Amino acid sequence: MQGFFDTKIEFLKGVGPQKAALLNKELNIFTYGDLIQYYPFRHEDRTKFYDIKEVNGSMPYIQVKGKVRHYELKGPPRKQRLIVYINDGTGELELVWFKGAQWMLKKIQPGVEYVVFGKPTVFGSKLNLAHPEIEVATQANTAGGYLQPVYSSTDLLRRKYLDSKAISKLIKTLLDSALPKLRETMPAVLLEQYALLDKQNAIANIHFPKNLALLNNAQFRLKFEELFYVQIRLLKLKLTRIDKFRGISFDNADLLNEFYTNHLPFDLTNAQKRVIKEIYKDMRSGKQMNRLLQGDVGSGKTIVAFICLLIAIGSDTQGAIMAPTEILATQHYTGLKEFADKMGLRIALLTGSTKKSERKIIHEYLKSGELHILVGTHALLEEVVQFKKLGLAIVDEQHRFGVAQRSKLWQKNTDVYPHVLVMTATPIPRTLAMTLYGDLDISVIDELPAGRKPIKTVHRYDSNRLKVNSFLKEQIDLGRQVYVVYPLIEESEKLDLKDLMDGYESIARAFPEIPLSIVHGKMKPDAKEWEMQRFVKGETKIMVATTVIEVGVNVPNASVMVIENAERFGLAQLHQLRGRVGRGADQSYCILISGFKLSKEARTRIETMVRTNNGFEIADTDLQLRGPGDLMGTQQSGVLDLLIADLGKDGKILQSARQAAQAVLNDDPNLSEPKNSVIKTQIASMKKTAVNWSRIS
Numbered sequence: 196m197q198g199f200f201d202t203k204i205e206f207l208k209g210v211g212p213q214k215a216a217l218l219n220k221e222l223n224i225f226t227y228g229d230l231i232q233y234y235p236f237r238h239e240d241r242t243k244f245y246d247i248k249e250v251n252g253s254m255p256y257i258q259v260k261g262k263v264r265h266y267e268l269k270g271p272p273r274k275q276r277l278i279v280y281i282n283d284g285t286g287e288l289e290l291v292w293f294k295g296a297q298w299m300l301k302k303i304q305p306g307v308e309y310v311v312f313g314k315p316t317v318f319g320s321k322l323n324l325a326h327p328e329i330e331v332a333t334q335a336n337t338a339g340g341y342l343q344p345v346y347s348s349t350d351l352l353r354r355k356y357l358d359s360k361a362i363s364k365l366i367k368t369l370l371d372s373a374l375p376k377l378r379e380t381m382p383a384v385l386l387e388q389y390a391l392l393d394k395q396n397a398i399a400n401i402h403f404p405k406n407l408a409l410l411n412n413a414q415f416r417l418k419f420e421e422l423f424y425v426q427i428r429l430l431k432l433k434l435t436r437i438d439k440f441r442g443i444s445f446d447n448a449d450l451l452n453e454f455y456t457n458h459l460p461f462d463l464t465n466a467q468k469r470v471i472k473e474i475y476k477d478m479r480s481g482k483q484m485n486r487l488l489q490g491d492v493g494s495g496k497t498i499v500a501f502i503c504l505l506i507a508i509g510s511d512t513q514g515a516i517m518a519p520t521e522i523l524a525t526q527h528y529t530g531l532k533e534f535a536d537k538m539g540l541r542i543a544l545l546t547g548s549t550k551k552s553e554r555k556i557i558h559e560y561l562k563s564g565e566l567h568i569l570v571g572t573h574a575l576l577e578e579v580v581q582f583k584k585l586g587l588a589i590v591d592e593q594h595r596f597g598v599a600q601r602s603k604l605w606q607k608n609t610d611v612y613p614h615v616l617v618m619t620a621t622p623i624p625r626t627l628a629m630t631l632y633g634d635l636d637i638s639v640i641d642e643l644p645a646g647r648k649p650i651k652t653v654h655r656y657d658s659n660r661l662k663v664n665s666f667l668k669e670q671i672d673l674g675r676q677v678y679v680v681y682p683l684i685e686e687s688e689k690l691d692l693k694d695l696m697d698g699y700e701s702i703a704r705a706f707p708e709i710p711l712s713i714v715h716g717k718m719k720p721d722a723k724e725w726e727m728q729r730f731v732k733g734e735t736k737i738m739v740a741t742t743v744i745e746v747g748v749n750v751p752n753a754s755v756m757v758i759e760n761a762e763r764f765g766l767a768q769l770h771q772l773r774g775r776v777g778r779g780a781d782q783s784y785c786i787l788i789s790g791f792k793l794s795k796e797a798r799t800r801i802e803t804m805v806r807t808n809n810g811f812e813i814a815d816t817d818l819q820l821r822g823p824g825d826l827m828g829t830q831q832s833g834v835l836d837l838l839i840a841d842l843g844k845d846g847k848i849l850q851s852a853r854q855a856a857q858a859v860l861n862d863d864p865n866l867s868e869p870k871n872s873v874i875k876t877q878i879a880s881m882k883k884t885a886v887n888w889s890r891i892s
């Protein structure tokens with residue numbers, strides 16, 4: 196059976212080597228199996244017939260049934276157009292062909308009834324359909340109506356006569372012989388429990404649905420199946436890892452207690468407490484922890500990370516934090532050092548710009564175990580960086596590390612694997628997290644520390660700059676500090692830098708007495724650090740910067756964030772930037788400045804920012820706007836090669852599919868029972884790897 200679906204597409208009637216090459220190249224369709232799974236992206240509703248008198252020029256597509264009253268050819272011989280007048284007893288409609296008039300003429304017979312489908316337009320004062328589809332009513336497949344599939348095609352394919360219609364024909368040809376050969380790919384229990392359509396019917400109806408209800412059922416079944424297999428593979432991966440990898444069991448809580456009793460700078464939020472409990476439980480379990488910690492900007496992840504490090508250090512192991520950029524690594528280092536110093540723990544920072552002599556000392560102390568915490572960039576991954584015993588590896592991720600890089604860090608120990616905590620500062624919608632990080636356990640800090648006032652966000656046009664400036668002046672007079680951020684997009688770095696410099700000069704002119712800082716990616720690390728420090732200490736009042744300050748910067752006295760060219764930023768980035776203010780007790784503001792001309796999407800982004808401060812809500816909107824492919828660099832990850840499900844829209848189906856997968860594995864972890872053999876076979880036959888299996892290697 197399997198062989199049939201592996202048949203090369205060129206052997207299908209009507210394809211041949213040339214078309215096959217095009218289908219390979221343009222649509223990634225190589226085999227019968229690929230073509231069957233090339234699902235239509237919508238269906239045209241051909242179930243409804245309009246009375247001609249109801250039709251108007253604003254309708255998208257319409258279908259009518261009527262008799263040809265007469266026709267005429269107009270225009271010079273080479274540019275003849277054919278006009279056919281069709282009447283259904285309620286009114287008359289013109290059908291027009293500008294090309295192929297003579298050919299069409301052969302098909303049209305006065306007095307015969309036709310089914311006509313097309314887009315109505317008004318020309319002069321008359322309604323007409325240009326180049327409609329037309330079939331003799333008695334031959335048209337409209338018994339009970341039908342929904343016609345629309346397949347996405349490409350310009351090249353259309354030029355080579357492989358438009359949606361032609362693809363549909365190929366699929367129809369294939370289905371005739373393929374349907375009887377299709378085997379069921381879901382276990383009977385789940386088919387029943389979730390009222391899923393059987394495979395043959397699902398495939399038949401996803402392409403050529405008998406009615407709308409069957410189309411919906413077919414879509415549900417195929418989406419459910421797709422997500423079920425993504426989830427079961429992720430969950431299986433997790434089970435394998437739990438079985439295979441022992442983790443160090445930490446049970447000495449002395450350091451933790453000392454910190455709680457003597458040094459805790461504030462009461463933890465309930466969310467922080469809950470998350471610490473979840474992590475502590477993992478770290479004592481004897482199994483390797485693999486957990487994702489999500490928290491909105493400013494939700495207090497640093498102290499949670501520190502407490503987790505204390506758990507590891509308390510049992511005579513070391514901790515590491517790896518961050519994607521030098522700025523972020525430095526920020527973590529500064530944040531953690533404050534706590535570490537209080538506890539008399541040794542902490543060091545290792546990045547690309549750490550001096551050689553310093554590096555050597557770090558390497559030595561790390562190996563001897565005298566260094567408790569190492570913070571750094573991917574410099575941590577180098578061979579020479581050897582721990583005495585790494586107990587906890589924290590990876591601050593933001594999707595910037597590859598899975599392989601991440602696992603390199605936790606392979607630093609040869610005997611037992613360290614526990615792994617992946618942190619993200621950008622909230623990820625639940626559906627995406629469940630798929631991208633579906634093999635990890637997830638903890639969420641969904642509460643901000645008490646007393647934080649929500650940041651007030653407004654949108655202002657360039658032309659209002661004077662008003663904005665006088666507001667900034669007011670705030671500075673009140674003792675606050677201000678960020679002004681310019682976009683930095685790599686392709687046009689030079690231009691962006693010019694924008695930033697121009698902006699800096701105009702701010703300097705508008706606020707001649709106020710000391711300014713400037714920070715951008717092209718500056719030397721020392722100079723950057725010096726400028727940052729001046730701002731942190733309050734010596735400068737306005738920080739003009741590019742997005743280098745996007746993550747991690749923590750200056751509680753800075754309470755105004757001005758974002759220039761806000762329309763050029765993505766939602767996640769805007770939210771991150773806004774998160775740099777609102778970190779103290781004062782009322783904070785975010786001012787999004789843009790030009791007048793805004794794309795629809797840019798407007799939605801700005802409106803979303805003005806409407807809400809909730810990072811998870813913003814992440815959801817981002818997912819809706821951009822689709823998962825674009826989001827957070829997931830495009831190359833291969834995790835989201837979904838054929839039919841859409842993580843932006845199918846969250847509910849995903850949840851049920853995950854529950855189903857979890858239940859199957861709880862009951863039969865090795866999938867060895869006969870009732871689950873279909874799952875085993877299906878997993879083995881899946882060639883499109885939705886999950887990066889190298890994670891556990």
Ligand SMILES: Nc1ncnc2c1ncn2[C@@H]1O[C@H](COP(=O)(O)OP(=O)(O)OP(=O)(O)O)[C@@H](O)[C@H]1O
Nearest residue numbers: 461462463464492493494495496497498620644747
């Ligand atoms: N429970 C708490 N009560 C009061 N203040 C807190 C609490 N937790 C953290 N903070 C303070 O809130 C600020 C933000 O915390 P932190 O820098 O850890 O946030 P974060 O989650 O890392 O956010 P970001 O990703 O935006 O940097 C810090 O000044 C920190 O000291």
